[in-house]
Structure formats: structure tokens, C-alpha cells
């Protein structure tokens with residue numbers, strides 16, 4: 001019981017402090033923590049950003065990790081072992097989920113790690129790296145949270161894109177001025193944005209029957225129209241306020257690259273292309289290059 005109370009009370013404190021600390025910490029670590037993780041977990045278009053990532057010696061944080069494939073390794077097993085999104089792992093290494101791994105090949109693992117320093121606690125690290133205590137503990141199950149030792153290397157499982165996106169742009173006021181998007185399709189949200197068992201989900205899944213129209217969430221210009229691994233037939237629209245929206249798994253696409261579209265215009269039809277378990281739209285919103293929770297942007 002004490003164990004449960006410890007976690008829940010620490011988690012609440014972390015949440016309260018987050019908004020204050022994230023203003024300071026968020027900006028400082030934005031490049032080193034969020035950039036590489038966000039870039040790693042995003043579609044291939046954004047991967048070149050990853051090469052700009054550098055280690056942050058001040059905090060002992062390093063980003064990304066190499067893994068040399070051992071006998072018996074599978075992509076699924078590696079995604080579980082490192083607590084990373086399988087999609088991100090595939091995209092980062094330009095792999096298809098059916099590809100076989102050859103022993104000795106070096107894979108890039110889209111995670112960050114940090115080295116424990118004197119005075120660090122699980123909760124102070126969670127606060128510093130903008131992750132929940134629970135997520136940090138989950139990603140480091142071999143470690144006793146009460147017995148962190150200087151020099152221990154912890155996995156930083158991810159980040160909370162919403163709070164960082166909001167806190168890192170205080171002068172721009174993006175989080176306040178955002179005009180709401182329209183829903184691309186009407187339907188039930190069958191999978192939310194954020195962590196789920198298989199990893200971080202960068203959008204929301206909205207169920208709708210095959211062939212139903214997918215509508216542009218706002219005015220903009222089509223910057224991608226075509227097929228992507230996992231995403232299937234996909235449209236990406238750039239909006240003039242710096243946001244981008246992505247619509248995946250379409251049955252067919254009705255717009256072409258560089259085409260201007262209006263809010264509500266039908267851009268594609270719902271389908272099951274890419275990796276899906278049924279017809280739906282996987283809808284992502286990016287703000288300044290990072291995904292945010294689409295439900296916070298929809299009206």
C-alpha cells in the first residue's frame with residue numbers, strides 16, 4: 001500500500017511542478033530531449049533532423065543508441081526490450097516489419113538515456129525530462145526506484161509533447177491562439193494520442209467505414225500525397241500557421257502535392273492501407289515539427 005501511495009503522491013507533485021519547471025527545463029532540453037525523440041518517432045520526412053542531435057554532457061544525457069543485432073533478435077522483441085515504438089524503430093532504420101534482421105547489423109534505437117548523478121531521484125529525473133514517474137519506472141524495470149546509484153544509466157522513455165509544445169513557445173502564444181481544426185471524419189476515437197502498450201501513438205485513430213470521405217482539417221497546401229510504410233496512403237497538409245496535419249491509411253487519395261485545399265474539402269477516402277486492423281483515419285497534428293494531441297486542436 002505504501003508503495004502505491006508513494007507513486008501516486010510523487011506523480012501528483014510532478015504534475016503540479018511540471019508547468020513551472022517545464023518553462024525552464026523544457027526550453028533547455030528541448031533540443032536534446034524532444035528533438036531527437038520527436039524526430040525519431042515521426043515519419044521519414046522529418047528524420048534528417050535526427051542528425052542534428054548531440055549529446056548533452058552537462059546532464060549526462062545521450063540520445064539514441066546503437067544496437068548490434070544478436071542471434072534471435074526480432075524487431076518486436078527489440079521494441080519491447082527498449083520500450084520504443086515499433087513504428088519509430090522501423091522508420092529510423094528504414095525497415096519494413098517483415099524484414100529479417102541479420103546478426104551483426106547495427107540498428108539505431110530511438111531512445112534517450114541519462115546517467116544518474118549525485119542527488120538525482122526518480123522523481124527529480126522525471127520532472128527534468130518531462131516524463132511521468134510511472135513512465136520512467138516502466139522503462140527501467142530492472143532498477144529499484146529507491147536505490148538509484150550514481151552512474152546508473154536510465155532510459156528516458158519519451159516526452160509529453162503537449163506540455164512542452166505549449167511551454168516552449170510562451171512568447172508566440174501558439175497554445176492560446178490556435179484556431180481549432182475541423183474533424184477529418186466523424187467517428188469514434190478508437191485509439192488516443194500518447195503511450196500505449198506497443199509504444200507512443202502520434203495521432204488519434206478515428207474509425208469510419210471504408211470509402212467515407214476524409215476532409216481537410218483547415219485551409220492549407222498539400223505537401224505530401226502518396227504511400228508511406230506503415231501509414232499506407234497518406235496526405236500531409238501544411239497550414240499557414242506552422243501546423244501540419246497528416247491523414248493515413250486512405251483507400252484512395254484525391255489531391256496531389258502542392259495543391260491548395262480548403263477546410264472541409266474531401267482529400268481522400270477512408271481505407272485500410274498500411275498497417276491497420278480495420279478502416280480508420282490515423283490523424284496527426286504537428287506544431288513546429290512536433291506532434292501534439294490532435295484532440296486538443298479539434299473543435
Ligand SMILES: [Zn+2]
Nearest residue numbers: 203204205282
Ligand atoms: Zn493511429
